[in-house]
Amino acid sequence: MTKKKKAPTSWDVARLAGVSRSTVSFVLNNTPGIKISEETRRRVLEAVKALDYKPNAIARSLAKQKTEAIAFFVLDIANPVFPNMARGIEDVARQNGYTLFLCNTDGKTLREVRYMNIMLERRVDGIIAGALSNEEVSKIAQKKNIPLVILEHPRLPEHDVVYADNVKGSYEAVMHFVELGHKRIAHITINPESIIVQERIEGYKKALEDAGIPFDDNLLKIFYDKVDEEKAINELFSLPDPPTAIFTFSDFMAIQVMKILIRRGYRIPEDVSVIGFDDTLANLTIPALTTVSQPFYEMGAKAAEILIERLKNPNMPIQHIKLPTKLVIRESTAKRR
């Protein structure tokens, strides 16, 4: 390894080209309203190439008072619902000259706040949060006047938010069961502290209602702490009139449910139909899982678009955008026997 020699600066370029530093800046940035003679431009560009000069973005950020960097706060990138979101964000960020910081928060407020401070110190231009544990981050963002767009939740009126149509997604899943002749339709879900869960339940109930099926509290299994599919199945199938169809909060839960059911000798979909949510894993299971597909990539992309738009136009009205979900019918659902 050679001795670490410092990177060339615009000064070096200017000297080599025989011009001033501002001239270098002008040609490199194509500064509007400034005309540079062809000859000068050529000399500068040549010097840039000769020195393999890379402008120092740090210095530029300091001078321009913006970094063209944004941060993605994510619960956990290793959770399969997030990578596609991240990809959507990164794609549009990159296409617009922005660069992306990845921040895993594990849904812990402390971590969120810490990362918030770090990103504030780094002077990112804006933040996209894939779910927030509470309003702390929002408060800081407002106080510091930094744009924050929220994915899914919470739906704060002070910020742009992009979310999926959970009510309709849920509704369509249950309606699919109804059309297949099912009447005993269970829903297994997680802690309804989050609006997402509430909307899913809302869609579930609305579909039942529209189908003329009375809501049965015994068929709605909510887990406030850790989801225990085994327990849910136990209780569900010791009912006098057990379900013939099960709708879960996620693909992951649906897979657990299928495994338990198969282990107990039920056939899917002949004996029990199952629908998941997300479409992250649904195509991989055997039998392939019918599920409600969420537009994760589009959600990320849209969030990034809105953020970048807001950076250009801070006074644009707040946007709350609902993206459609789609029922994807595969092999885990069939006519009620």
Added chain:
Amino acid sequence: MTKKKKAPTSWDVARLAGVSRSTVSFVLNNTPGIKISEETRRRVLEAVKALDYKPNAIARSLAKQKTEAIAFFVLDIANPVFPNMARGIEDVARQNGYTLFLCNTDGKTLREVRYMNIMLERRVDGIIAGALSNEEVSKIAQKKNIPLVILEHPRLPEHDVVYADNVKGSYEAVMHFVELGHKRIAHITINPESIIVQERIEGYKKALEDAGIPFDDNLLKIFYDKVDEEKAINELFSLPDPPTAIFTFSDFMAIQVMKILIRRGYRIPEDVSVIGFDDTLANLTIPALTTVSQPFYEMGAKAAEILIERLKNPNMPIQHIKLPTKLVIRESTAKRR
């Protein structure tokens, strides 16, 4: 929204505390070798809190000539083998005060080079690359003297690299088949341009050899372009002596194989045993897939550790670190009938 007012600077803090700007810097950084009176320190800290002052990391980076930021070049974060790696990297980066840029390259050299330039402009302290399409990035890194650690591939001697023990992983998978009595063991894999594929084939052959099973070229299915599991199965099972066990390059391929087999009426594992590689999706299938688990998280974490170590000590000898894989036996493998 209030009018965008500028963030407070160390100057504001200094003025409020009635001290100089350097004093502020000293107390905030606990600059070693500098003693500050309790009284002064208290006043400064109070002013910091009163103004909700956040030091400008951009200005600091410019002055210190380092950013405490690193970049992760990844083929595609939406590919399930990478999120855990990213998590490993981010965890150790964060714990060491570094911040992570996420860069999807799609394995395209052009994109890699572009991102390389961007990250060079942003003066990141170092780069971790999760697979590189060729040596372009390496050349740039060497030229610019910026630390680059490579995950898996290519195994360039000029850089630190962290990789999984593919030979052993492959060997153990095949040996597991052997122990179950299988003699006709197929391997379906992708384009062997990459060392990873070569090592897997090496392990496959070595296990056969150690088991005294002659290598049969008909059982090794290599796809130079797109993998076509359907075709592989067709050819494999029209052999006079078809395989009773199939080892694939990835979990994803194993799942496709299982689906095809099941569709054709084979039972798994009764009729055909299957082993995958990665352990990203293996737990989702029914039957659950036996697979070679890769230490993705650890690989990411280790890469980040090495990078940070090298940042502290640039002259440390180059490290090539091989991490162990682990055979995880689940339900897709059984004794040969």
Added chain:
DNA sequence: TTGTAAGCGTTATCAG
């Protein structure tokens, strides 16, 4: 059209 010089917000050197 090109050059000069004043920031941008820190850190770090050096007197006091």
Added chain:
DNA sequence: CTGATAACGCTTACAA
């Protein structure tokens, strides 16, 4: 122990 002051590398009026 504290306070000036010079970098750090770029942008951007303002002059020329």
